[in-house]
Amino acid sequence: MTEHPSELRYTIEHEWVRVEGDGNATIGVTFFAQDQLGDVVYIVLPAVGSTLQAGARMGEIESVKSVSDLFVPVSGEVLETNQDVLDHPERVNEDPHGAGWMLRVRMSDPSEVDRLLTNEQYDSAIAS
Amino acid sequence: MTSDSAPLLRTALYDSHVAVGGRMVPFAGWEMPVQYQGVIAEVKAVRSDVGIFDVSHMGRLNVYGSGAASFMDSLVTFSVKTLATGRARYGFILSDSGGILDDVILYHTQFDDGSDLLRLVCNASNRFAVIGWMDQNAAAFPGVTFNDHTYETALIAIQGPRALQVVDGLCIDDPKPSTLRPFAADTFPFDLGDDVHAEGFVGRTGYTGEDGVEIAIDAAHAPRLWEALLAAGAAPCGLGARDVLRLEAGLRLHGSDMDLTTTPLEAALERFVNMDKGIFHGRDALELQEEDGLRRRFVGFRLLGGGVPRHGCAILHEGQFIGEVTSGTYSPILDTGIAMGYVPADHSAPGQTVQIDLRGRPVEAEVAELPFYRRPKTS
Numbered sequence: 001m002t003e004h005p006s007e008l009r010y011t012i013e014h015e016w017v018r019v020e021g022d023g024n025a026t027i028g029v030t031f032f033a034q035d036q037l038g039d040v041v042y043i044v045l046p047a048v049g050s051t052l053q054a055g056a057r058m059g060e061i062e063s064v065k066s067v068s069d070l071f072v073p074v075s076g077e078v079l080e081t082n083q084d085v086l087d088h089p090e091r092v093n094e095d096p097h098g099a100g101w102m103l104r105v106r107m108s109d110p111s112e113v114d115r116l117l118t119n120e121q122y123d124s125a126i127a128s
Numbered sequence: 129m130t131s132d133s134a135p136l137l138r139t140a141l142y143d144s145h146v147a148v149g150g151r152m153v154p155f156a157g158w159e160m161p162v163q164y165q166g167v168i169a170e171v172k173a174v175r176s177d178v179g180i181f182d183v184s185h186m187g188r189l190n191v192y193g194s195g196a197a198s199f200m201d202s203l204v205t206f207s208v209k210t211l212a213t214g215r216a217r218y219g220f221i222l223s224d225s226g227g228i229l230d231d232v233i234l235y236h237t238q239f240d241d242g243s244d245l246l247r248l249v250c251n252a253s254n255r256f257a258v259i260g261w262m263d264q265n266a267a268a269f270p271g272v273t274f275n276d277h278t279y280e281t282a283l284i285a286i287q288g289p290r291a292l293q294v295v296d297g298l299c300i301d302d303p304k305p306s307t308l309r310p311f312a313a314d315t316f317p318f319d320l321g322d323d324v325h326a327e328g329f330v331g332r333t334g335y336t337g338e339d340g341v342e343i344a345i346d347a348a349h350a351p352r353l354w355e356a357l358l359a360a361g362a363a364p365c366g367l368g369a370r371d372v373l374r375l376e377a378g379l380r381l382h383g384s385d386m387d388l389t390t391t392p393l394e395a396a397l398e399r400f401v402n403m404d405k406g407i408f409h410g411r412d413a414l415e416l417q418e419e420d421g422l423r424r425r426f427v428g429f430r431l432l433g434g435g436v437p438r439h440g441c442a443i444l445h446e447g448q449f450i451g452e453v454t455s456g457t458y459s460p461i462l463d464t465g466i467a468m469g470y471v472p473a474d475h476s477a478p479g480q481t482v483q484i485d486l487r488g489r490p491v492e493a494e495v496a497e498l499p500f501y502r503r504p505k506t507s
Contacts, residue, residue, distance in 0.1 A: 038368065039168040041458040042434050042465075044489075060487070062436045064167045064458050065368055067487065093166075 002123050003031040005097060009113055010122035011073045016097060019113055020104075025074050028101040029061060029092060032126050037063035040089040045070075045081045045102055052078065052105070054112050059102075061092070074112045076105040139184035140282040140347035144354050148364055155367060156252035158185040163366040168460050170369035174336055175461065175503075178288035179365035180357045183335075187255030188278050188344060189262075191246040192239070194271030200234060200246055203265060205392060207405040208246070211236045216311045216331050219400040220392050221250075221258060222410025226417060227388035228395070229261060230254040231380070235313045235331055247329070247344070248274075249283070251382050265409070282350030286357060287340035287365075287373075289503075294360045295341055298353075300325060305341055308332040318345075320352035321359075328353065335370065337377025338503055375457045375466060378428060378499030384439055385426065385454040385468055393417055394470060396426040396498070424451070425476040428498040429484060431465035433491040442485040443469055443493075450475055453484060459500060466500050467493070 008016040014033035018026045034040060042062040052058055058072040081103045085091045092100040107113070117125065136159040145152065150161030161182065163170065173179045191200055201208040206219035216235040220228050235247040250258045255278065262274055286295055292306040299305055300319045308314060313331035320326055326349035334340040345353055358364060371381070380386050386395045393401070393414060401414065431437060437456030442449050456467035467484060475482065478497050483490040 038163060039166050042436060044434075062458075064372060064436070065162070067436065067438070 002119055004119040004122055006119045008097060008119065009073075009116035010119065011071065011116060012122075012125055013071045015071060015073045017073045017113060017116060019110070023107070023110065024079060025076065025105045025107050025113070026101050027073060027103050027105060029070070029096060030122070031096045033068075034092050034096045034100070037061065037066065037068065039064050040092040043086055043089050043092070043102070045086065046072075046078050048078050048081055050078050051108075052076065070102070072105070073116055074105060074107050075109055076107040078103055079106050080104040137185070139182055140350040141182045141184060141284075141354050144351050145182065145364070148358070150364065150366060153367070156185060158252060160185055161364070161366040163368045164364045167366070167368040167372060170363060170365040171372050171460050173363035174288045174338055174365060174369065174373055176289065178286065178290040178294050178340075178362045179336075179369065180354065180362040181285040181287070181365050181370055182282070182354070183285050183342065184278075184282040184350070185252040186278075186283055187248075187250040187252060187258060187276065188281055188283065189248040189250070189259070189274055189276050191248060191272065191274040192244060193273045195269045196244060196246055196272045199266065199269040199272045200248070201405070202408055203262065204232065204234060205401040205408065205410070206234075207402050208234060208236075209405070213238060213244070214312055214314055216313050216333060218311075218333075220397075220410075221261065222392070222408075222413075223388055224409055224413065226391040226410045226413030228382065228386045228390055228392060229388060230258050231382050231386070232258070233331070233333055235329075237313060237315070237329070253383055280347055281344050282347050282353075283342060283344050284350065284353060284357070285334055285336075285340065285342045286362060287334045287336040287338045289339060290361075291338070291340035294357060294362055295330070295343070297360055298356050305330045305332075308341070318353060318356070320349060320356050324349070324352055326353070335377075335379055336373035337379070337499060337501055338373070371455075372457050372459065375455055375468070376459050376461055376499065376501040378468070378501075380426070380468070381455055390426075390470070391417055394422055394424055394426060422473055424470040425473050426454075426468065426470050427476045427478075428496040428500060429453075429467040429469070429482065429493040430462065430496040430500070431467070431484065431491055431493045432481075434465075435486040435489065435491050436465045437467035437484045437486060437491075437493070441467070443471055444483040444485060444490060445475055450482065461501050465491075465493075466496070468498070471495075
């Protein structure tokens with residue numbers, strides 16, 4: 001049983017993307033990532049309004065044990081960052097694919113999503 | 129010496145850790161649990177209730193025979209000759225240049241026949257260096273025997289406000305372990321279930337800033353003691369929680385906060401050095417350093433912005449490099465990043481501000497009194 005829902009797409013760097021009804025993308029980190037990191041205690045995210053290229057470093061996520069870079073899976077403009085997750089980084093552990101979301105992006109090239117991993121591809125990638 | 133390819137050692141409790149979901153990682157040549165339910169939950173269990181740690185990887189040596197106290201007295205910074213039976217002391221084994229080869233606890237106890245036994249507990253990563261240094265200096269003490277019994281025994285730390293209650297509950301005789309004063313130690317019999325009884329050597333010591341004990345027990349009985357402690361409600365805790373707890377308590381870690389290039393005076397641990405007890409390895413170098421004055425001093429830092437300082441982060445003052453973080457973490461009890469490290473003496477006063485470079489992002493921090501956390505006095 002996978003912890004990674006089929007309606008999301010994934011990167012090998014452990015971000016997920018959900019394409020919303022309005023065509024914008026919501027981005028977060030995966031169940032597997034938060035489980036590996038342990039207790040998340042600090043998150044740095046890009047400024048609202050900034051424009052990012054897919055694959056660019058967009059911030060960092062810090063747990064008690066380690067710090068990791070976050071990479072943006074799709075190109076576009078940052079519409080919103082999740083203030084609740086910035087104030088309460090433990091949301092990432094509690095609900096990584098829901099309340100632990102990090103940012104919403106207006107995609108400049110929605111076809112980029114098709115190149116991301118499916119949940120099955122992601123699960124086999126982390127299993128190897 | 130260990131390398132990445134060397135097989136990892138396993139403690140007597142390895143199977144017990146895996147059985148309850150302990151996440152195992154390599155540490156100082158051993159395969160040890162870094163966490164079970166999560167670092168922060170484990171830290172909270174120790175601060176508010178009771179947690180248990182497998183610290184069997186730490187070195188355990190027995191030293192005995194004619195001249196054993198004089199031998200150890202020549203190697204450590206505290207007085208062994210005045211260490212009473214049933215007591216323990218913390219201090220350092222120094223090189224002749226005053227650098228810290230290891231920090232240790234030495235317990236003075238007795239064999240069953242009433243003869244003296246000194247039990248030395250050292251860091252896992254320094255066990256072979258300590259034994260080598262003892263070998264090198266043993267010639268003048270032909271009556272002394274020392275042997276390494278790390279593999280035949282296990283060491284379990286029980287820490288937290290309810291630690292003594294839990295340990296007393298397993299002890300089948302009076303007096304109970306809770307009658308030990310801090311840094312006292314003795315042997316107690318324990319009921320390990322199924323009519324199995326075993327003796328454990330209990331010291332009222334620890335590395336968390338909480339009340340508690342550490343119990344040395346033979347390896348065969350260790351899993352039963354661990355299970356009995358879990359059944360009494362103790363939370364299993366890993367190296368991750370241990371690191372946060374010791375940092376909050378301002379306790380130094382050898383290999384990170386101190387090593388052969390630092391002295392106890394620089395590490396601000398002179399209270400564990402007895403300069404009046406007579407000659408010991410490293411004493412002359414410390415005396416010289418005392419006369420010269422210290423150029424750097426070990427201090428704590430409390431972050432004023434977000435992020436987690438870690439080993440190796442630069443400490444800056446007005447953009448200039450003044451030192452490096454030797455240990456850092458996120459403190460759940462203070463809800464901020466904390467760090468320790470060496471800075472020039474004129475930057476070491478509490479309240480002075482510095483910046484700590486977190487991967488290119490300088491964050492304001494202030495010099496803080498150590499420890500960051502002191503447990504509330506109960507009685």
